[in-house]
Amino acid sequence: MKKYNVVICGGGSTYTPDMMELLVMLQKPFPLNKVVLYDIDAERQSIVGEFGKVLFKEYYPEVEFYYTTDKKEAFEGMDFVFVQIRAGGLEQRKNDEKIPYKYGRIGQETCGAGGLSYGVRSVVQMIELIKDVREYAKDAWIINYSNPAAIVAEACKKVFPNDKKIVNICDMPTDVIGRYLPLIGKKRSEVDCIYFGLNHFGWFTAVLDKKTGEDLLPGLLEYIVEHYEELRAQAKERIRNDDDHWGIVFYNHLKMIKDFPYSLPNTYNLYYVYPKLSYSHYSLNRTRYDEVIEGREASVFGFCKNVARLGKMKGTEFDITNKISPYTEFTGEMHSETVYSDNDVHAAYLVELVLSIINNKKELALVMIENNGIVENLDPGMMLEATSIIGKEQILPLKHGTVGQFEKGLLENQYACESLLVEAILENNYQKLLQAFTENRLVGDAEVAKAMIEDFKEANGDYWPEFK
Numbered sequence: 001m002k003k004y005n006v007v008i009c010g011g012g013s014t015y016t017p018d019m020m021e022l023l024v025m026l027q028k029p030f031p032l033n034k035v036v037l038y039d040i041d042a043e044r045q046s047i048v049g050e051f052g053k054v055l056f057k058e059y060y061p062e063v064e065f066y067y068t069t070d071k072k073e074a075f076e077g078m079d080f081v082f083v084q085i086r087a088g089g090l091e092q093r094k095n096d097e098k099i100p101y102k103y104g105r106i107g108q109e110t111c112g113a114g115g116l117s118y119g120v121r122s123v124v125q126m127i128e129l130i131k132d133v134r135e136y137a138k139d140a141w142i143i144n145y146s147n148p149a150a151i152v153a154e155a156c157k158k159v160f161p162n163d164k165k166i167v168n169i170c171d172m173p174t175d176v177i178g179r180y181l182p183l184i185g186k187k188r189s190e191v192d193c194i195y196f197g198l199n200h201f202g203w204f205t206a207v208l209d210k211k212t213g214e215d216l217l218p219g220l221l222e223y224i225v226e227h228y229e230e231l232r233a234q235a236k237e238r239i240r241n242d243d244d245h246w247g248i249v250f251y252n253h254l255k256m257i258k259d260f261p262y263s264l265p266n267t268y269n270l271y272y273v274y275p276k277l278s279y280s281h282y283s284l285n286r287t288r289y290d291e292v293i294e295g296r297e298a299s300v301f302g303f304c305k306n307v308a309r310l311g312k313m314k315g316t317e318f319d320i321t322n323k324i325s326p327y328t329e330f331t332g333e334m335h336s337e338t339v340y341s342d343n344d345v346h347a348a349y350l351v352e353l354v355l356s357i358i359n360n361k362k363e364l365a366l367v368m369i370e371n372n373g374i375v376e377n378l379d380p381g382m383m384l385e386a387t388s389i390i391g392k393e394q395i396l397p398l399k400h401g402t403v404g405q406f407e408k409g410l411l412e413n414q415y416a417c418e419s420l421l422v423e424a425i426l427e428n429n430y431q432k433l434l435q436a437f438t439e440n441r442l443v444g445d446a447e448v449a450k451a452m453i454e455d456f457k458e459a460n461g462d463y464w465p466e467f468k
């Protein structure tokens, strides 16, 4: 049986420990020969990497594991390259989120002006990274979930048009549907989801029962509308305090479903469709960045350091024997709810995709792919996030017919903004950069766009290419 080589780019990410645990759990369906972490930030990566050493030594000793900042050591001979880089690190996330607030605009890492600033950094670094990978691993699958994925996907299409093994994906739709299906007594493994949109701006339009073919979405939406007050009360209950970001997001999401109850939207649509509500969620002094620093950053790095200090997990409070034992013998159907509860969904949906690739299972998954007629009444060049058949050599999107005017209008505006941004970066073109910022619904004013661009330029320093 073939054993695979995997590298995780962005080895120092707080998502990497979960990702590695998941690889340990899946040793039967996804057998590995080598796991490597790669990062340009050696210090961050070493904290996660030292945890990885203990993890693999104890639970998966036959795997060769190391972490490196050297490209050749990282990429040579790889079958899968998982990319979760954050260009500019959290320091720049801070600027992306806070600068817009200075202008009374929403500051968000992937939507609005902040997303455009992040896009500039990310596109530059992703292009370089993909070129490096291709130098050492011509045939590897490059699976990217670095943000802003819509913009990164658009850049990949333009810069690497013939490379069919670069796949951009996102966990958010999986997370959304996974949370609502229990309302109608279903699990993700029992349904096929039909979805379209740009990344972080899309809609489920059908949820098909795998056995009967019945579309369960109308019933689900009806249920949500009928039980709206009750569900809102429950969602409110789950907001532990006023800085629980995802609690508030899903509380507001119910409102969006009730107002447009014919499809199931991505949570990120809230920023565009309810900008005032989304704006009120944060302030200049406190954005999601602050919560992440106090929360996930502190806890994940603390955990990694503790494990490394002990030098072992088995027999300690960090033992994961019970967590992994159900999976070590597991070879069959794999769907994220099985690993969902303990492991971040961020990693689980990715593994589903990989399993469908290596076993040529032709399962349906959401990936970013060039429209080319998937949605007839949208620009053929748009990089849609859409339901596709995932096989060993090919990814084939399902046709989606036409979409309504409301969605079409929103997407065309957003796509104009995103593709202008990518052109601006590739051509070092200031005019297009200004157009991109002005076009964005969450900016919407050339004076504000100009001022923000100046602020972003200064804050981004060397990350900011020259725009002439």
Ligand code: G6P
Binding pocket: 147, 170, 171, 172, 288, 292, 346
């Ligand atoms: C979801 C999105 C990701 C995004 C993440 C941010 O998972 O799909 O694209 O990076 O949320 O979460 P955070 O907790 O860092 O705000």
Ligand code: MN
Binding pocket: 149, 169, 170, 171, 172, 200
């Ligand atoms: Mn995402």
